[in-house]
Amino acid sequence: MANATSPWFGGGSDLATWIIAISILISTILSIFAFLGVAQGFQLRIWKAQIESKLRILENYRDEVRDEVRKRLEKLGARNVEEVLNTALDYFVISPVSIEPTDIIKRLERVLRTEEERLEALVTRSLGSKVDDVVVKNSVTLLAIANALNILYKYIRHILLTGIKTRNALLVAQLWMLLPFYMRIAKAYYDASKVIARGVPIGDAAGPLAAYKLMKMLPRIEGPVEITKDTIYSVHEYENRRVIVVKAKGPGSTVGRPGEAVEKIVETLSPSSIASIITIDAALKMEGEPTGSIAEGTGVAMGDPGPEKIRIERIAVRHKIPLYAIAIKMGLEEAITAIKKEIVVGVEKAVEHAKRLIVEETRPGDTIIVVGVGNTLGVAQ
Amino acid sequence: MNLDLYTLYMLSMVILSIAMVAYMILATLGSRGKREPEKKVITVLRCSKCGYTRTRDFKEGDYVGKVVDEVCPKCGINLVIDAIYEESITGLNQVLRNKRKRERTRKRQVARNGSS
């Protein structure tokens, strides 16, 4: 009866039986495939396609940064640009032997300084001697970013190809899961290159900016003097105390050698007169903490691989100088891209905090060293 | 009613799958439409004598501590760059800016089509 009145719903029961039968058949076949490992193969192919699309983005980032550096160098009249780029993009640093720890920090310092000097020499030679130091420093930093992107790209490609070659689905799966994290870093580097090329200060400049504000705020007695490569200090007066402010020499992109500078200052002055060393630096915030908030602690606030930091620690131990640290909190991306307003506000708070610390923890007549740690791009003295 | 149990089951399945597909398409389109806020770098100029401050867009070559050509309207001395920072343009400004940009691209497209 129903069949006669409705051609659509009438045959419903027959159609439904067929559909259910086919679905059962398909799911049976699929589960057999899953046992045979076919499903994993499909999954591997999907992962591979997704990783490859991200790899293309990474390659793009690298090529764009490389082209940007090439354009800048060519505009400045550099010679052998291609050669400079090839050397810098594949430049590597071998970490020192660590199973014999004696002197490891000295060896690491030697290796890192050689890298820095070599890259600077590479750019200087290509540009000729007349070129501005700021241009050289910024070009070297851009080359370092291109290098980091190149190495990251090659590393991810390597893991993917190894995973496929050895049919290691787990390796590819692991890479696929970690990829968002790597892409976040790559994007931050890429954004950083745009900012650094224009000479805009980055978040990491918080330390040097604090030092600059302190220098402008307190009456100057002496300086600024370049005490060691790319690092300056000046002497100021505050509440009958002598405040020696140390920072990297701006406005080129450099972190200077704050450890060596502090060491030299303590050793050339009468050591007993140094009442405390205060380091101000950008610090990675935890997820959820507000950008630009500050915190006080102890130790040396410095994000270097070790050689500079240890110099301050050693000199402080030798002369029993208390170490105070002020951290200006920010995220990883914020530290290497254009400085945000919240961070500038945080810097002002950090300066006030340092001044309070000086008044509270030292006596009139004392000498205090304040170090603004970080990359001083776009911040002079 | 003409509906038996099987047809009812079939119909609900079809409706469910259509709803799911529609939701997925909408979700994809939605996430694509979301763009990060536009950003702008600002330079703060300050008179070291009277504390007068003024902001302007960042220009290449600016750095904190640089003495610029602009002078203080009160003291007549050169201003110094006191801070440089990045600001995201949000709210009404962002809306206006995006609208202007869209209009510009549309005009460009029209011009291109007209010339070719």
Ligand SMILES: [Zn+2]
């Ligand atoms: Zn003025």
